[in-house]
Amino acid sequence: MKIRNFKISDSKKLSKLNLFCFKEHTKHLDFLKLGNDKNYIIFIAEFKNNIVGYLVARTIKGNDVCEIISIAVQPNFRNRGFALKLLNSLIDFLKKINYKKITLEVSNSNFSAINLYEKYKFKSIGLRKGYYLNNIDASIMALDI
Numbered sequence: 001m002k003i004r005n006f007k008i009s010d011s012k013k014l015s016k017l018n019l020f021c022f023k024e025h026t027k028h029l030d031f032l033k034l035g036n037d038k039n040y041i042i043f044i045a046e047f048k049n050n051i052v053g054y055l056v057a058r059t060i061k062g063n064d065v066c067e068i069i070s071i072a073v074q075p076n077f078r079n080r081g082f083a084l085k086l087l088n089s090l091i092d093f094l095k096k097i098n099y100k101k102i103t104l105e106v107s108n109s110n111f112s113a114i115n116l117y118e119k120y121k122f123k124s125i126g127l128r129k130g131y132y133l134n135n136i137d138a139s140i141m142a143l144d145i
């Protein structure tokens with residue numbers, strides 16, 4: 001298991017993984033574009049040289065808050081700690097550049113993701129009513145680092 005930085009040549013594989021993991025959602029990402037944008041941080045989880053997960057986060061210039069845009073792990077590789085490792089890598093990186101907070105938005109029906117963030121001591125700081133498909137609410141969560 002290894003976490004590494006994104007390379008432009010990963011874009012196609014990541015788009016496939018993103019589509020596969022968020023079939024019913026609207027979170028489809030253009031990795032080529034994001035990878036060329038300095039405000040975005042992308043970490044890759046690899047197992048035996050295969051990409052099995054990713055984390056995308058956005059930093060905002062002049063701000064010390066980072067927003068997690070998307071995190072996903074291939075279904076066959078879930079529950080093995082890949083998401084925790086991706087989050088650890090993000091936090092280590094952000095501490096080095098003096099960031100103080102991470103925020104994110106998660107569907108209230110996404111129990112595995114909510115458990116993941118709560119395990120990390122993210123706290124719910126707000127709600128977006130009916131934000132997702134089928135009128136499901138979104139929770140805004142935050143973690144001080």
Ligand SMILES: CC(C)(COP(=O)(O)OP(=O)(O)OC[C@H]1O[C@@H](n2cnc3c(N)ncnc32)[C@H](O)[C@@H]1OP(=O)(O)O)[C@@H](O)C(=O)NCCC(=O)NCCS
Pocket residue numbers: 021022069070071072073074077078079080081082083084085106110111112113115116117119
């Ligand atoms: C959410 C997701 C990224 C978790 O990835 P993962 O690699 O399986 O997570 P980890 O193995 O690191 O698990 C870490 C913790 O998350 C929680 N968790 C993960 N999967 C869970 C599940 N199916 N049910 C309940 N809790 C779960 C647990 O607290 C777990 O810790 P534990 O194993 O000690 O109980 C993965 O399920 C996924 O890709 N889902 C689809 C995409 C998605 O919804 N992304 C999040 C929204 S942006």
